[in-house]
Amino acid sequence: xxxxxxxxxxxxxxxxxxxxxxxxxxxxxxxxxxxxxxxxxxxxxxxxxxxxxxxxxxxxxxxxxxxxxxxxxxxxxxxxxxxxxxxxxxxxxxxxxxxxxxxxxxxxxxxxxxxxxxxxxxxxxxxxxxxxxxxxxxxxxxxxxxxxxxxxxxxxxxxxxxxxxxxxxxxxxxxxxxxxxxxxxxxxxxxxxxxxxxxxxxxxxxxxxxxxxxxxxxxxxxxxxxxxxxxxxxxxxxxxxxxxxxxxxxxxxxxxxxxxxxxxxxxxxxxxxxxxxxxxxxxxxxxxxxxxxxxxxxxxxxxxxxxxxxxxxxxxxxxxxxxxxxxxxxxxxxxxxxxxxxxxxxxxxxxxxxxxxxxxxxxxxxxxxxxxxxxxxxxxxxxxxxxxxxxxxxxxxxxxxxxxxxxxxxxxxxxxxxxxxxxxxxxxxxxxxxxxxxxxxxxxxxxx
Numbered sequence: 134x135x136x137x138x139x140x141x142x143x144x145x146x147x148x149x150x151x152x153x154x155x156x157x158x159x160x161x162x163x164x165x166x167x168x169x170x171x172x173x174x175x176x177x178x179x180x181x182x183x184x185x186x187x188x189x190x191x192x193x194x195x196x197x198x199x200x201x202x203x204x205x206x207x208x209x210x211x212x213x214x215x216x217x218x219x220x221x222x223x224x225x226x227x228x229x230x231x232x233x234x235x236x237x238x239x240x241x242x243x244x245x246x247x248x249x250x251x252x253x254x255x256x257x258x259x260x261x262x263x264x265x266x267x268x269x270x271x272x273x274x275x276x277x278x279x280x281x282x283x284x285x286x287x288x289x290x291x292x293x294x295x296x297x298x299x300x301x302x303x304x305x306x307x308x309x310x311x312x313x314x315x316x317x318x319x320x321x322x323x324x325x326x327x328x329x330x331x332x333x334x335x336x337x338x339x340x341x342x343x344x345x346x347x348x349x350x351x352x353x354x355x356x357x358x359x360x361x362x363x364x365x366x367x368x369x370x371x372x373x374x375x376x377x378x379x380x381x382x383x384x385x386x387x388x389x390x391x392x393x394x395x396x397x398x399x400x401x402x403x404x405x406x407x408x409x410x411x412x413x414x415x416x417x418x419x420x421x422x423x424x425x426x427x428x429x430x431x432x433x434x435x436x437x438x439x440x441x442x443x444x445x446x447x448x449x450x451x452x453x454x455x456x457x458x459x460x461x462x463x464x465x466x467x468x469x470x471x472x473x474x475x476x477x478x479x480x481x482x483x484x485x486x487x488x489x490x491x492x493x494x495x496x497x498x499x500x501x502x503x504x505x506x507x508x509x510x511x512x513x514x515x516x517x518x519x520x521x522x523x524x525x526x527x528x529x530x531x532x533x534x535x536x537x538x539x540x541x542x543x544x545x546x547x548x549x550x551x552x553x554x555x556x557x558x559x560x561x562x563x564x565x566x567x568x569x570x571x572x573x574x575x576x577x578x579x580x581x
Contacts, residue, residue, distance in 0.1 A: 164396060168387055172386045175386050175387075178494065181490045182331065183378055184367065185490060190322075190371075190378075193325050194322070197294055197315055200294075201295070201313045202277075205296050209300055209301075212300065213239075222235045230318070232315060233285060234316045235247045235316075236314040236315075237313055237314070238312040238313075238314060239310060240310075241311060242255060242258070243256045258312065263283055264280075272297050276297070277373060279292060279293065279294050279374050281353065291316045291317060291318060292316070292317045292322060293317075294316075295312050297309065298311055323354050336382055338355060338379065339357070339378075340355065340378050341353060342376045343374070343377075350377070353376065364380055365379070365381065432500070433481055437500060437501075438499065440499065446559060448509075449552065452553075454552060456551040456552070457552075457566045458519065458526075459548045460526065460570070462544075463543060463579045485498070488526065491526045492510075492522070496511070519549050523547045544577065546571070546574035546577060547573055548566045548567060548569025548571070548573055550565035
């Protein structure tokens with residue numbers, strides 16, 4: 134009997150200890166998984182941001198590469214002559230604030246320039262200390278190149294796009310004529326591509342290129358010269374030149390002070406509920422899962438209309454400013470009819486992903502029903518900010534989408550309204566945004 138009591142006594146002592154260490158392991162595992170999940174979530178968001186910036190940047194630069202190719206064709210057509218240079222250059226120059234100058238350099242010597250820069254006239258690109266390496270490489274490889282940034286004589290920094298030009302002589306031999314060059318204002322180019330916007334999203338960035346002459350990475354544009362910790366990067370081609378964009382959060386991928394706090398709380402939690410932690414944890418997890426499911430659209434995994442109105446009601450009750458963006462897809466029904474409901478569902482999933490890529494962190498996306506979506510933008514936002522968001526969404530949704538073995542292209546009608554500027558209740562705000570969306574649909578010639 135005494136031995137049995139001794140065993141029970143030992144078990145009563147060991148069970149809480151064993152349970153404590155089991156719970157400690159579980160808490161440690163959960164915290165580590167949350168840390169990994171949060172880190173991956175942040176990196177995925179960063180990848181989406183970096184892809185969008187790269188698309189904007191390459192699209193913008195391609196327009197200016199076409200400018201140098203125009204001069205190449207023009208000079209070849211005129212057999213090496215350059216009639217009406219000032220008139221044509223002025224017309225091209227006026228099309229964009231990003232263009233700093235347009236130049237032609239027969240035999241590598243700057244002879245034509247718009248606007249005229251006196252200290253650049255008659256500059257020999259093959260001997261100029263800033264441009265000689267690039268000029269020699271461009272002529273030798275017979276390739277269009279982009280270099281920079283380098284200081285401009287009129288202030289700021291510039292990117293130079295240079296295209297070598299060869300013309301055919303009577304014996305059909307290709308003879309080097311010279312270069313067509315366009316110098317771009319680097320700050321304006323990157324602003325047009327929304328690169329500086331990464332700083333507003335609490336990211337540091339560094340845009341670098343491989344220098345073919347030095348065999349190393351040169352910094353083109355950056356928000357900091359400090360080494361980025363575990364950055365997300367994307368390498369892309371810019372007309373015979375490889376560029377790489379690196380970004381990383383200013384405060385790091387994970388808040389370590391939060392992790393330390395969670396570990397301390399986990400220890401206390403494990404000690405206090407060592408005997409009942411498993412059952413309580415299961416109940417909390419199930420309740421949380423059911424609640425989340427009631428707020429999630431099963432197809433797109435976006436939040437649903439129930440959550441939409443709940444958040445709006447909360448923001449209004451707290452008298453916090455917000456904006457509502459209402460989105461309706463155009464010509465969605467014909468896609469369902471022609472390609473089947475499965476393709477229609479696939480298209481809705483793709484649209485939901487595109488919307489996620491367009492918003493800022495903190496904005497909320499919802500599928501209201503059918504092919505209607507909504508975005509809640511908390512806090513103050515300007516009309517320009519909303520207009521930029523609308524343009525990003527329309528551009529993203531308007532791109533061709535692959536569905537199985539076919540491609541489709543749709544558009545979106547969008548309206549928005551702000552509280553409290555446009556209405557005194559969230560119902561008014563939603564109604565105004567919806568009416569504005571229908572007005573947009575009407576302006577696009579779409580049926581309601």
